[in-house]
Amino acid sequence: MVAVLALVAGAVIGVVGARLGGETATGGGLADLAESQGFTGQQAEAALKTFVPPGEYDDYYMFASGGHSGQIMVYGVPSMRLLKEIPVFTPDAWQGYGYGTDQGNTVLAGGTNADKNATELAWGDAHHPALSETEGDYDGRWIYINDRANGRIAMVDLADFKTKEIVDIPNVSTSHGGVFVTPNTEYAHISSMSPMPTTESGYADLADYNESYRGFSSWMAIDQATGHFDLENSFQIELPPYTQDLADAGKLTSYGWGFINSYNTERAVGGNAEGGDPLETGAIAADFDFLHIINWEKAAEVVEAGNFEVRNGMRVIPLQTAIDEGLLYFAPEPRNPHGVDVSPTGDYIVVSGKLDPNVTVFDFEKIQAAIEAQDFQGTDDYGVPILNFDSVVAGQVEVGVGPLHTQFDAEGNAYTSLFVDSAIAKYTLGPKAGVAEGDAFKLVETIPVHYNIGHLVTAEGDTVAPDGKYMVALNKWSLDRFPNVGTLHPQNFQLIDLDSNPLQILYDSPIGNGEPHYVQMIKTDKLTSRLDVYPPGTDPMTMTTSEFAVAAGDERVERSGNVVDAYISATRSHFTPDILRVTEGDTVNLHITNIETASDATHGFAVPQYNIEASIDPGEVVNISFTATKSGSFAFYCSEFCSALHLEMQGWLLVEPK
Ligand code: K7E
Ligand code: CUA
Secondary structure, eight states: OHHHHHHHHHHHHHHHHHHTTSOOTTSSOHHHHHHHHTOOHHHHHHHHHHOOOTTOOOSEEEEEEOBTTOEEEEEEETTTEEEEEEESSSOBTTTTBTTTBHHHHHHHHHTOOTTTOSSOOOOOOEEEEEEEEETTEEEEEEEEEEETTTTEEEEEETTTTEEEEEEEOTTOSOOOSOEEEOTTSSEEEEEOSSOEEOSTTSOOOGGGHHHHEEEEEEEEEEOTTTOOEEEEEEEEEEEOSSEEEEEEEOOGGGTTEEEEEEEOTTOOOOOTTTTSOOHHHHTTOSSEEEEEEEEHHHHHHHHHTTOOEEETTEEEEOHHHHHHTTOEEEEEEESSEEEEEEOTTSOEEEEEETTOSEEEEEEHHHHHHHHHTTOEEEEOTTOOEEEOHHHHEEEEEEOOSSEEEEEEOTTSEEEEEETTTTEEEEEEOOGGGTOOGGGTTOEEEEEEOSSOEEEEEEETTTSSSOOEEEEEEEESOOTTSSOOOSSSOOEEEEEEETTSSSOEEEEEEEEOSOOOOOEEEEEGGGOTTOOSSOOTTEETTTTEEOTTOOOTTOOEEEEETTEEEEEEEEETTEEESOEEEEETTOEEEEEEEEOOOSTTOOEEEEETTTTEEEEEOTTBEEEEEEEOOSOEEEEEEOOSOOSTTGGGOEEEEEEEOO
């Protein structure tokens, strides 16, 4: 075996070496180098495939949810280099998010709904990102992500990679994977996870679960100019009290429809210390749960026609109305499904059941025909029609144990993660994905991953036009893959070459922040709205010129009663003014403009003892408001090493005692 590998190594490196002239900088050939490092041919090949030379760029951005870190992480692929963390639900000091600046404070405060939250929320569980789309393809404008813990959704502007808005969804307490955008980003969808009481108080005993608790499918309208949520034009559809889980938008053939998985249609509520069964026992009793099939285009018309109720400020289509209007159907899906993923052409809806070794592939045309023919096996307890399973299934593929999530390539293949098996299964879809009848719905191969894979992603693999090329396995456990860093191990992102046959792992990337769930991979050149430097005096919240911007020479301090407004400029290597005099008890509003125009000439602004820290990017205006509660002399400073005289970039906040 070793000899064979050495031969392969020689062949691969021989080819590359020949093309490169065979000489390395340290002398000798590439084959010699690989041999001296102890690499097999495959390892040397992997190194060459993932290497992005200094000064060159990756082909893809990978936007990874940060899980309970509350953030989004941006990686380059294939290098797997971490490019940025975007703070979303949780404060971040480097970017001054949530440390006294308007930008972070306003966004975070906007994500707190006093009717719902017990306290101000200071974290979130960032789960499922959704890049904006045009005609079912990523367009690089915005990215949305939900907070699993608190039932919220955020918008990040990909012009400056900053979070611009968080909305706490009415009637929804928690949300899991029910996040997607519709093919033209008409809506960002977010559904509830655990159903909630619809009572005034938000409380109902679990004995009243069936009657009082309900789920919701929320269609958050998107302002096409700004990417912000347009609450007035948003609506919800009331659902039975099942646990609604992952979701995906129909596309092309299935445009206008959305699909949500559910589990615990048994409506188990736990109570293992009250004489009942643990929740998980009750929740796996039935052989089938329900794929929710929703006609959102028609639902929008029903709302426009005025057929809704307003609940907690949200337009809601009651469950009975949804049934009467033909907006909601169920298809049985094997027990306790997790992922639901729509194939690139929109024809197939792939469902994985955590407790079923098969993936079940539904056919959208068959679903439509069954709805048309009222081919129902009955209704659920709430009157929702249930389609006949056999009438709507295109095929099943036995993939392995613990199938979770699915992605696609352009050749009619699907890839499903197998949590229990720690593997990914590659298999074919059917004729509507371009696969010959005889080859349809067949397992092609399985590749082990390390270990306990959750999601996976292929390049643009949930769009109408997947790229193939790369796949990343998002492994929950890394066990023995990295040097020990204590009892909490990193996660492991494994880069896999989709062009190799059989599939090859190229790279292990330890993820020291977590915990990532869904990720999306987009070509870097699709982010055409990216800014390198803000136009002078920009308020990033509105992306327009701030009324508080100052140019050099206009700096000033204005006082009105006990309110002090300071208009400050920052440039290498000073703040102007650099002495701020206020009186204890004053309301202090600092408006700081970074008047630099050079790319990357960022300054910071940190005030000791006041918990204030800002990042002021070139051209940006940051507003900081606080009450000068503590008298003293506070040496504020620039917290970003900006210049040779960075340490000199400091000043005094003098708070005179009353
Ligand atoms: Cu499977 Cu939150 Cu999409 Cu984690 S979810 S794995
Ligand atoms: Cu400005 Cu350091």
